[in-house]
Amino acid sequence: MLGLQHHYYWVAVIGFGIALYGLGYFIVHEVIIHQRFKWFTRSNNTYVKTIRWAHKMHHKHLGKEDGESFGMLLVAKKYWDKVQNDKKIQERK
Numbered sequence: 172m173l174g175l176q177h178h179y180y181w182v183a184v185i186g187f188g189i190a191l192y193g194l195g196y197f198i199v200h201e202v203i204i205h206q207r208f209k210w211f212t213r214s215n216n217t218y219v220k221t222i223r224w225a226h227k228m229h230h231k232h233l234g235k236e237d238g239e240s241f242g243m244l245l246v247a248k249k250y251w252d253k254v255q256n257d258k259k260i261q262e263r264k
């Protein structure tokens with residue numbers, strides 16, 4: 172608001188960027204990963220399952236020393252492999 176009122180458009184652009192990041196974080200972290208809203212609870216999408224599994228491993232350890240998978244949108248190959256192997260096992264049943 173301050174940037175637009177005083178014609179400091181670069182300040183407004185920074186504010187809009189922060190707001191868009193916040194919206195993206197809310198959608199990915201709160202809605203998709205933690206499922207605080209029941210919008211994507213039955214998703215069979217491999218990417219959604221992979222980021223949820225990686226996030227679960229991220230919270231596995233209470234201390235920061237043993238923590239892993241700190242990316243929110245990009246995850247390590249080992250998580251992709253785990254989800255794809257689980258998917259193959261489910262298809263065999």
